[in-house]
Amino acid sequence: MKRSLSRETRMALEPRKQPRQQRSSKVVDRILDAALTLTREQGTRTPTTLAIAQRAGLSVGSVYQYFPNKEAILLDLARRWLSSFPEVIEKRIKVPRPTNRDEFRQEVRKLFIDTSTIYLDNATLMPVIEAISGNADLRPIQDEYDEQIIALYAAWLRHVNPALEDKIAKRLGLVMMEVGHACRLVGLKRDRRTFDLIEDDVEAMWLALVNPYLNLD
Amino acid sequence: MKRSLSRETRMALEPRKQPRQQRSSKVVDRILDAALTLTREQGTRTPTTLAIAQRAGLSVGSVYQYFPNKEAILLDLARRWLSSFPEVIEKRIKVPRPTNRDEFRQEVRKLFIDTSTIYLDNATLMPVIEAISGNADLRPIQDEYDEQIIALYAAWLRHVNPALEDKIAKRLGLVMMEVGHACRLVGLKRDRRTFDLIEDDVEAMWLALVNPYLNLD
DNA sequence: GACAAACGCGAATAATTAGTCGCATTCTTT
DNA sequence: AAAGAATGCGACTAATTATTCGCGTTTGTC
Known part of the structure; x- marks a missing residue:
């Protein structure tokens, strides 16, 4: 865990990479959708990265291809x-x-x-x-x-x-x-x-x- | 960690015991003071039990003598x-x-x-x-x-x-x-x-x- | 001053979860 | 179709932190 880093570097919230292939831009959408749905389901509790990945039908690793950290997803x-x-x-x-x-x-x-x-x-x-x-x-x-x-x-x-x-x-x-x-x-x-x-x-x-x-x- | 329990049983937020000796009622005050000060210092981030105990000049164990969990302190x-x-x-x-x-x-x-x-x-x-x-x-x-x-x-x-x-x-x-x-x-x-x-x-x-x-x- | 109850301690436990990394698969390009 | 790039994977690492428990110490009481 590098939790401390994210608090300090503001850049750390920018998207990690732009999707280059069609499939991946769909993936970004799926991640965002999953994060939104889960947040709504759980009231105010922010969803875990694992939960987001699973709901999006992905693995955690894939989520981190496009977002540097969990916060960046919600912020997006x-x-x-x-x-x-x-x-x-x-x-x-x-x-x-x-x-x-x-x-x-x-x-x-x-x-x-x-x-x-x-x-x-x-x-x-x-x-x-x-x-x-x-x-x-x-x-x-x-x-x-x-x-x-x-x-x-x-x-x-x-x-x-x-x-x-x-x-x-x-x-x-x-x-x-x-x-x-x-x-x-x-x-x-x-x-x-x-x-x-x-x-x-x-x-x-x-x-x-x-x-x-x-x-x- | 029994985090799930506290979410379910509402009673779990009641004070664990009444102080019986003089010293201990001071202790409760010290815990509450520490929790308040730390919360103020850290903006909205809730302090950890360890931080509260240390600031109050106590060990974690002592905190749990009087409060069933962290939430109970803030709630108090x-x-x-x-x-x-x-x-x-x-x-x-x-x-x-x-x-x-x-x-x-x-x-x-x-x-x-x-x-x-x-x-x-x-x-x-x-x-x-x-x-x-x-x-x-x-x-x-x-x-x-x-x-x-x-x-x-x-x-x-x-x-x-x-x-x-x-x-x-x-x-x-x-x-x-x-x-x-x-x-x-x-x-x-x-x-x-x-x-x-x-x-x-x-x-x-x-x-x-x-x-x-x-x-x- | 002796006994029990209350208090205080803090190392150990255990749950949770963010983020990584090397390998596998799929796509794009020529 | 072959190479190389992009994407996807998920077991693993590591940080954090709430809570417990057995033991030593202090306090009040008789």
């Missing part, structure tokens, strides 16, 4: 989700600044819906996200993404209201992210109807949160 | 915190029902402040709470407490407005808990000034959340 699953946040929020910044309260409300709503969609589209990934949060090795990477996302929320807030102090924008961004994330995670564990109701709650809370910091007339 | 730390929620919320229910919007606002504020105080008073415990959430064995126990707390928030809401549907009260209770917990956890990681500002945000969000469900005149 999560990265798609994590990276869609920046895309979506940036898109909401490249838009004309709202000029009155009503337009502003609309912008909040759009950001709210777009971020909501990320969760709905990736509902099956949520157990992986939770597993990562609970994993001491992967947590720091999550935190990096989180900081990035907070900064983007803050940038969005300052796009909507340029007079907003940077520090305040950062704090509001943090709260928006946390509230959105916490509520959507629990929402997705319930039925669709409840999820939608919780979404309404989140929108109301977001509006209440940012409203006092609007100097629009 | 967390239970004080977890159990203060019911106390505090129940206290807020045993109070005359508010009769107008302003009194209602006051009641929200009181519940808000009382729950906030739980977090502030137990700030040092937060890493343990996070470690428990990330631990596959302990998570179910957290979830039980959470359900209880949600039920109490719901009971409070129906105390304040008896006309409120039970299902709605449950959902709002869930959201109140999640929002409060998420924001306070991150708030406590920042400076006191920021914590206070985030608290104001939470109060505003709670009010926005429950306001639509008030039929008071």
Whole structure:
């Protein structure tokens, strides 16, 4: 076991090699699928390498052909989700600044819906996200993404209201992210109807949160 | 290792024996202190039994005199915190029902402040709470407490407005808990000034959340 | 001060699991 | 079809760590 290495070298999480033959790219998919399924089955407990290999119909050795360590597998699953946040929020910044309260409300709503969609589209990934949060090795990477996302929320807030102090924008961004994330995670564990109701709650809370910091007339 | 046992028998988390001599009750305190300190030092990674014993100036064997397993130690730390929620919320229910919007606002504020105080008073415990959430064995126990707390928030809401549907009260209770917990956890990681500002945000969000469900005149 | 119970010890046990390595098989290319 | 590269294999290694158990020491009690 070289467990200590993986904690230190960040590069150690990059894919080990690119698949060169067709069969092997299927194998990578099978590994990722197996990891996802097992994580979902086991709640928050991260699956073992052996379990992943077996579920994928492979041996452990084959798994290590494409992933340098176990963490890299989970991270590969999560990265798609994590990276869609920046895309979506940036898109909401490249838009004309709202000029009155009503337009502003609309912008909040759009950001709210777009971020909501990320969760709905990736509902099956949520157990992986939770597993990562609970994993001491992967947590720091999550935190990096989180900081990035907070900064983007803050940038969005300052796009909507340029007079907003940077520090305040950062704090509001943090709260928006946390509230959105916490509520959507629990929402997705319930039925669709409840999820939608919780979404309404989140929108109301977001509006209440940012409203006092609007100097629009 | 009998790791599988602990997952099944819930009793296995109860303290193994009561200290009979003076020296040993000090020992229990030392163990708990060591576990707390180490958890704080290591972020979310739960300390090993050996580490706990050493930090407490003891041997592993002594630790197992008083705790049936490692989980029980962390749980012992967390239970004080977890159990203060019911106390505090129940206290807020045993109070005359508010009769107008302003009194209602006051009641929200009181519940808000009382729950906030739980977090502030137990700030040092937060890493343990996070470690428990990330631990596959302990998570179910957290979830039980959470359900209880949600039920109490719901009971409070129906105390304040008896006309409120039970299902709605449950959902709002869930959201109140999640929002409060998420924001306070991150708030406590920042400076006191920021914590206070985030608290104001939470109060505003709670009010926005429950306001639509008030039929008071 | 003697006896038993409580306490404390830590080497040993055992379970779990990440990651490796040399060999076997399959594919690609010429 | 033959060579060589890529892929696949899985027994094995090694690290980690929870928990036990028998023995020595301390404490409270009569």
